[in-house]
Amino acid sequence: MSVRALLTAVVVLVGCGTPTPTGRAPASPGTAEAATLPPPAPPASPSPSAPLAVRRQRLLEAATIALPPGIAAESLPDPAAPGARVLQQYCTQCHALPSPAMHGAMDWPAVTRRMWVRIDMMAGDLGLRVPSTAERAELLAYLQGHALPVAGSLPPGVGRDLFATACSRCHVLPDPRMHSPPDWPVVVLRMTENMQRMKMQQISRADASQILGYLQTVSAVVRR
Ligand code: HEC
Ligand code: HEC
Structure with missing residues (x-):
């Protein structure tokens, strides 16, 4: 009973945190069918015979992927x-x-x-x-x-698109004006560490410095 409850919790936990469309067979044309018909056979898992313990372990591992790094x-x-x-x-x-x-x-x-x-x-x-x-x-x-200030319309410039894609993967795209040019390097460096800790795909050094350049240009213009 308690094992069941724990498992349910784990499933909810993982289901909520990581919406992964992979591994799903394409839905049959009539999607309404899904609501009335009994559920299809469970999705083919890589190893259907894997003992429950292993699957549980996978779920638990998966649930730790996006844990937020702590602040003091x-x-x-x-x-x-x-x-x-x-x-x-x-x-x-x-x-x-x-x-x-x-x-x-x-x-x-x-x-x-x-x-x-x-x-x-x-x-x-x-x-x-x-x-x-x-x-x-x-x-x-x-x-x-005390939330993250969100970027408004972004002026054009080198690095703009990189910034928009790389910096909106974990949170909303931050407002470049929230830090002054000399403050941005430390923040960008910490974000690359966050990417590591949260097991997100890293950005290259070149991309990071282009993003930094963009942030500094935009924040400098506004602050003067
Ligand atoms: C019962 C355990 C548990 C408690 C308590 C908990 N968390 Fe989490 N939290 C998780 C797990 C597991 C993840 C990773 C999976 C995910 O992102 O959903 C997570 C991830 C996060 C993330 C990173 C993912 C994201 O969406 O940004 C944030 C932020 C977060 N928690 C905030 C909070 C806040 C705020 C509270 C207090 C209200 C809290 N957590 C309490 C288990 C917990
Ligand atoms: C891997 C997830 C992740 C990615 C990708 C990410 N961030 Fe963050 N960001 C965080 C977390 C976690 C916090 C809160 C903890 C902290 O401040 O380190 C945060 C907070 C922030 C803050 C508010 C804190 C402060 O010091 O002002 C800013 C600004 C920010 N991020 C900018 C960026 C920029 C710019 C990028 C792109 C280079 C980026 N983030 C990409 C995870 C991420």
Whole structure:
């Protein structure tokens, strides 16, 4: 029973985090069919005879791929805010302390919703602390209040397209004007480290420096 519950949790966890269309047979023309017919045979897995333990292990491994790299508690903005306390209390139970600047204000509701599902489902078996509704609201307000500023229209320039594709894979595309030209190198360097830690495809050195050049040009023009 508890094993089943854990498995269900794992499936939800992975299903939520990694929508991978791969491995699915193309749907038959009438998609409505799917709703009425009994589900087709399970998708051909690479090794249908793999013992459950191995499959479970794969799921657990897969679930760790996008874990956010932690930030130091001291560097949290507005650390006395109630939401900052909620973040530290409940959001460090499975991974390191996530930064409120990791997502734009529009994206935080969906990310926190995914985390609430996990907490609610796993609370019993794993003894997680479960936040109240009021605490959830406080946290969301805090995250949105210190969210990543989103880029508006981007002026043309060398590196613009690279920036737009490489820097929107984990969060919304950040506003180049949020940092001054001398501050951007450290941030871009940290992002390449984040790509490593979150097991995302790396960008080449040349691409990174082109992106940096673009960010510095745009932020310089505006700030003067
Ligand atoms: C029950 C364990 C658990 C708790 C508690 C938890 N997380 Fe997560 N979190 C995960 C797992 C597993 C992943 C990786 C899979 C994924 O991205 O969904 C993850 C990934 C993330 C990511 C990176 C992926 C993304 O979409 O950006 C962020 C950000 C995040 N969590 C924020 C939070 C916040 C905020 C809280 C507190 C409300 C929290 N987490 C609490 C398990 C947890
Ligand atoms: C692998 C996922 C990932 C990719 C790809 C990524 N970021 Fe981030 N980004 C993060 C995480 C995690 C945080 C929050 C923790 C931190 O600040 O390191 C963040 C936060 C930020 C912030 C807010 C924090 C600050 O110091 O201002 C900025 C700005 C930013 N990213 C810019 C970029 C740029 C520019 C790129 C493209 C070069 C990029 N990101 C690509 C994961 C990523």
